[in-house]
Amino acid sequence: MKKILILSGKGGTGKTTLSSALIRLLDAKAYADCDVDAPNLHLVMEEENEPLKSDFLGLPAAYIDPAKCISCDLCRQNCRFDAITNINGYIVNDHACEGCKVCTLVCPSDAIEMVPRVIGHLSLYKNGHVFSTAELKMGSGNSGLLVTEVKKHLYVNSKNADIAIIDGSPGIGCPVIASISGVDLVILVSEPTISGFSDMERIIKTSEGFPAKVAVCVNKFDLHLENTEKIISYCSENGIPFVGTIPFDKDASSLINQGKTLADKDGPARDSIIKIMERSMKILNEGDN
Amino acid sequence: MDTNLKIAVLSGKGGTGKTLVASNLAKIANRAVYLDCDVEEPNGHLFLKGPVLEAFDVDLPMPEVNLDLCDYCRKCVDFCAFNALALISGRVKVFDKICHSCGGCKVICPQNAIEEYNKNIGKIERRHYDNVDVYTGILNPGEESGTSIIKKMMTTIPSGYETAIIDSPPGSACIVMDSIEDADYCVLVAEPTTFGAHNLRMVHELTKVFNKPCGAVLNKTNGEEDPSRIYCMDNNVPILLDIPWRKDISDYIAEGSLVVEKDKELSESFAALLERISQEVQNEKNTYTQR
Ligand code: SF4
Ligand code: SF4
Ligand code: SF4
Ligand code: SF4
Numbered sequence: 001m002k003k004i005l006i007l008s009g010k011g012g013t014g015k016t017t018l019s020s021a022l023i024r025l026l027d028a029k030a031y032a033d034c035d036v037d038a039p040n041l042h043l044v045m046e047e048e049n050e051p052l053k054s055d056f057l058g059l060p061a062a063y064i065d066p067a068k069c070i071s072c073d074l075c076r077q078n079c080r081f082d083a084i085t086n087i088n089g090y091i092v093n094d095h096a097c098e099g100c101k102v103c104t105l106v107c108p109s110d111a112i113e114m115v116p117r118v119i120g121h122l123s124l125y126k127n128g129h130v131f132s133t134a135e136l137k138m139g140s141g142n143s144g145l146l147v148t149e150v151k152k153h154l155y156v157n158s159k160n161a162d163i164a165i166i167d168g169s170p171g172i173g174c175p176v177i178a179s180i181s182g183v184d185l186v187i188l189v190s191e192p193t194i195s196g197f198s199d200m201e202r203i204i205k206t207s208e209g210f211p212a213k214v215a216v217c218v219n220k221f222d223l224h225l226e227n228t229e230k231i232i233s234y235c236s237e238n239g240i241p242f243v244g245t246i247p248f249d250k251d252a253s254s255l256i257n258q259g260k261t262l263a264d265k266d267g268p269a270r271d272s273i274i275k276i277m278e279r280s281m282k283i284l285n286e287g288d289n
Numbered sequence: 290m291d292t293n294l295k296i297a298v299l300s301g302k303g304g305t306g307k308t309l310v311a312s313n314l315a316k317i318a319n320r321a322v323y324l325d326c327d328v329e330e331p332n333g334h335l336f337l338k339g340p341v342l343e344a345f346d347v348d349l350p351m352p353e354v355n356l357d358l359c360d361y362c363r364k365c366v367d368f369c370a371f372n373a374l375a376l377i378s379g380r381v382k383v384f385d386k387i388c389h390s391c392g393g394c395k396v397i398c399p400q401n402a403i404e405e406y407n408k409n410i411g412k413i414e415r416r417h418y419d420n421v422d423v424y425t426g427i428l429n430p431g432e433e434s435g436t437s438i439i440k441k442m443m444t445t446i447p448s449g450y451e452t453a454i455i456d457s458p459p460g461s462a463c464i465v466m467d468s469i470e471d472a473d474y475c476v477l478v479a480e481p482t483t484f485g486a487h488n489l490r491m492v493h494e495l496t497k498v499f500n501k502p503c504g505a506v507l508n509k510t511n512g513e514e515d516p517s518r519i520y521c522m523d524n525n526v527p528i529l530l531d532i533p534w535r536k537d538i539s540d541y542i543a544e545g546s547l548v549v550e551k552d553k554e555l556s557e558s559f560a561a562l563l564e565r566i567s568q569e570v571q572n573e574k575n576t577y578t579q580r
């Protein structure tokens with residue numbers, strides 16, 4: 001199975017819009033949403049059946065038994081995440097606790113226990129295709145681990161699919177690194193703004209350590225032609241394949257609001273995505289056979 | 290940080306106009322400090338421009354094993370909750386990308402073989418633009434978590450500003466919480482789409498965890514009923530401001546300009562927005578003291 005990941009460096013550039021259109025055009029039988037902080041793909045890819053849901057357990061959190069605590073303050077002093085406070089007794093702030101267990105190590109009276117916690121849930125849809133997605137409970141860490149789980153769910157359940165489309169997460173942090181690992185091609189969706197440009201540079205740097213091929217396209221390119229030119233020449237100077245531009249389509253939002261993709265409406269946006277798809281598939285298959 | 294009014298600007302995802310709202314609010318305020326906590330993609334300084342006046346490194350303690358003292362007992366390896374240590378061909382190796390700097394291995398090592406050194410993970414830059422002191426947190430590419438940069442920004446910023454604007458990271462993950470813990474008010478920026486409404490719900494729930502007063506700014510609206518507006522009405526989130534989708538606004542943003550400097554009407558709207566937030570926070574504080 002070939003795996004294509006769509007990334008953007010920042011949100012709102014049209015990552016999910018492109019992912020959903022590619023899923024339609026390629027008739028992909030396997031796809032996933034790795035934006036576990038704010039998953040959106042399920043809003044476009046309407047599913048007939050309810051998903052199989054499972055809990056995602058994070059690292060256990062510390063719990064202090066007030067009956068055993070002798071208020072020595074050692075746990076608070078040693079917790080580097082400021083998760084322990086002393087207000088009428090020692091308590092652990094669940095949101096801040098990273099589960100490192102250091103407090104259990106220093107507590108002289110065995111008052112601290114590590115207790116399991118659910119920090120999100122995974123959903124798997126199987127409707128003749130496989131769609132893996134997840135949602136992290138707000139305020140939880142470990143999105144990188146959850147991204148890895150989402151991908152594992154996808155791969156294990158879709159062994160026969162030829163192609164998988166993965167909607168990545170915004171940013172350059174741990175969830176993005178977790179989403180890049182193991183994919184064959186990263187398509188970077190940029191936008192013609194100065195922030196779009198600087199985000200693109202950062203994500204290209206981030207992906208350099210991985211074997212995946214990287215290609216760039218620009219969404220809403222006609223909103224600022226000069227910046228689009230800048231992105232294209234950056235790509236050619238740095239030997240990064242540029243796979244195309246998508247014009248601004250004022251109907252895009254309303255299409256998505258109806259649960260449709262840009263591939264479902266004839267027009268320049270659809271045509272340009274088809275070109276991006278063709279060029280990307282060529283890059284993906286280069287060096288094969 | 291001792292400031293009269295601390296406003297966190299949030300959005301369920303990037304690209305909704307969070308930086309647009311945050312940077313323009315800072316410009317319209319009298320004496321403001323702008324804290325860009327979006328450490329993975331800090332973009333506020335592209336609008337609030339200026340040369341870097343100061344830069345502070347942000348370091349984290351990282352364990353280092355003294356191989357002369359280590360007797361390979363594995364205690365540290367077994368303890369590390371993040372699997373950041375491994376015993377490889379008779380040597381303890383630290384994977385510093387996944388190490389959380391908890392310090393546990395140092396505590397547990399019976400041989401005192403673990404020392405800590407400071408590893409740079411990013412920096413904070415200070416600029417000055419007109420009435421605004423601009424602090425930008427920047428995470429080095431390839432680093433996993435910018436939480437410590439945000440913590441440092443929130444604790445080391447000098448006081449004496451009238452208004453602090455906190456440009457939070459997108460999403461609703463743990464890293465966002467550090468940026469809003471301290472705030473008096475949360476501005477939720479949303480787009481008029483199904484995605485926008487979905488993400489708006491997520492950040493709205495986050496503000497409920499902290500019990501913060503909040504209101505919404507709807508960006509790129511077209512005058513129609515949209516899922517985000519409906520969400521606000523159904524959930525009693527006051528709509529503070531509508532920013533219409535307009536080609537000229539999108540051009541200003543693309544070229545890195547502040548809209549309050551370009552458009553008189555928007556400048557008045559942002560001033561009214563700040564005034565309203567300040568009123569609401571005042572009311573909140575009053576009811577609080579009355580209780
Ligand atoms: S487990 Fe670690 S982060 Fe959690 S309270 Fe204990 S020392 Fe702090
Ligand atoms: S280290 Fe143990 S005994 Fe001491 S304050 Fe913490 S919980 Fe209580
Ligand atoms: S400091 Fe903590 S996270 Fe880092 S290696 Fe030691 S035990 Fe593991
Ligand atoms: S705990 Fe100390 S002595 Fe034991 S393996 Fe780790 S570094 Fe070496």
